[in-house]
Amino acid sequence: MISQAVLEKNRGSSMIRQMFEQGQVLRQQYGADNVYDFSLGNPDLPVSARLTDALIASAREARHGYMNNAGYPELRALIAGREQRRSGRPVTSQGVVMTVGAAGALNIILKSICNPGDEIIILKPYFSEYLRYCENSGAQAVPVDCDPASFLPLTSALEQALSPQTKAIIINNPNNPAGVVYSAAFYEQTAALLEQLQQPVYVISDEPYAQIVYDGTTVPSLLRYFSNGIVAYSWSKSLSIPGERIGYVAVSEDCADYEDLCQALVFCNRSLGFVNAPAIWQQTLLKLGDFKPDLSVYQRRRDLLYHLLTGLGWDCYKPEGAFYLFPRSLEPNDQAFAKAAAEEHILLVPGRGFGMPGHVRLAYCVDEAVIRRAETAFGRLTARYRA
Ligand SMILES: Cc1ncc(COP(=O)(O)O)c(C=O)c1O
Structure with missing residues (x-):
């Protein structure tokens, strides 16, 4: 009785769920410390006491009513100010819409801009949900190959992917799963490429990891380099609150069809059933102001896991951001490799789900002790292939 399309798509997208279930079984069998x-x-970092205090204070105020579908004007003004300072472009509260996380942000953006048959360019390796989000808006995702050493998109592949149907490019910065931070030079180069086209192309940056960066790296402001830039941000990762669902979309007044786009974003927030972003989290963010949690622990974990794997001879890019490593699997079949890893009680995700078979993703949202304990298991896994 249910939708055939949903049935089929759901069947095809169960890799991470299978992994989750496999983890449960392994933990029961061998004990949590041995998986x-x-x-x-x-994110496993505890939320800061400051955040909890702001949340409790917001709960006491008991403001639970409906609001403008775009969110509280005072919070939108605060975010607009930040985006304007970062980009040097005019951004006002009208150009900011509070959303149900980055997922909500991306869905309202794509719904707002896509006509049936439009193409959305995504860069390999990509967050696999982009495929679903494009489908939700009747658009076609067009993946672009990258240089496997730097994970930067191949210019020739990007040029080839651009067509009269191209409506937007999604740039996930920092990238999940590779941990690459796309530089200002890459933005400049891409902006020059888009200028040669007949039609305006929106450039969407998906930035939930923008605060998780290493060795002094910074994520360039998308709006600075692209007049048709659309920022999708989320606090899921930086505040360790992915279950709470809070983020925003920001556009500058320089954006193509600015007035219509702003109205469309608000309309889609409502019509897709989000209605508005959670009230209590908007109030909490207003109270937090410019508070930034200490995220340096991720850099220590990155170093630990990166040195562990490269020390064993794995071919691995050293991430500049996010909290993932994306090494080559020790055999070409990443799924078979993930299975072999699970036999050593190591759970990782095959790269094919990110458009790059032959790789695996490791998320280091785990205690340093887990990485240290895993050392012997990684050694055994590696030895299987050396033999
Ligand atoms: C690249 C990327 N985009 C978007 C999301 C969704 O973020 P949110 O939880 O804020 O909806 C994630 C979550 O893992 C992600 O990795």
């Missing part, structure tokens, strides 16, 4: 689960991008 090394690097499969989920679920």
Whole structure:
């Protein structure tokens, strides 16, 4: 009785769920301390006391009513100010819409801009949900190959992917799963490429990891480099609150069809059933102001896991951001490799789900102790292939 399309798509997208179930079974069998689960991008850092205090204060105020579908004007003004300072472009509260996380942001953006048959360019390796989000808006995702050493898109592949149907490019910065931070030079180069086209192309940056960066790296402001830029941000990762669902979309007044786009974003927030972003989290963010949690622990974990794997001879890019490593699997079949890893109680995600078979993703949202304990298991896994 249910939708055939949903049935089929759901069947095809169960890799991470299978991994999750496999983890449960392994933990029951061998004990939680003997399973090394690097499969989920679920931040494990405790939320700061400041955040909890702001949340409790918001709960006491008991403001639970409906609001403007775009969110509280005072919070939108605060975010607009930040985006304007970062980009040097005019951004006002009209150009900011509070959303149900980055997922909500991306869905309202795509719904707002896509006509049936429009193409959305996504860069390999990509967050696999982009495929679903494009389908939700009747658009076709067009993946672009990258240089496997730097994970930067191949210019020739990007040029080839651009067509009269191209409506937008999604740039996930920093990238999940590779941990690459796309530089200002890449933005400049891409902006020059888009200028040669007949039609305006929106450039969407998906930035839930923008605060998780290493060695002094910064994520360039998308709006600075692209007049048709659309930022999708979320606090899921930086505040360790992915279950709470809070983010925003921001556009500058320089954006093509600015007035219509702003109205469309608000309309889609409502019509897709989000209605508005959670009230209590908007109030909490207003109270937090410019508070930034200490995220340096991720850099220590990155170093630990990166040195562990490269020390064993794995071919692995050193991430500049996010909390994932994306090494080559030790055999070409990444799914078979993930199975072999699970036999050593190591859970990781095959790269094919990100458009790059032959790789695996490891999320280091785990305690440093787990990484240390996993050392012997990684050694055994590696030895299988050396033999
Ligand atoms: C690249 C990327 N985009 C979007 C999301 C969704 O984020 P949110 O939880 O804020 O909806 C995730 C979550 O893992 C992600 O990795």
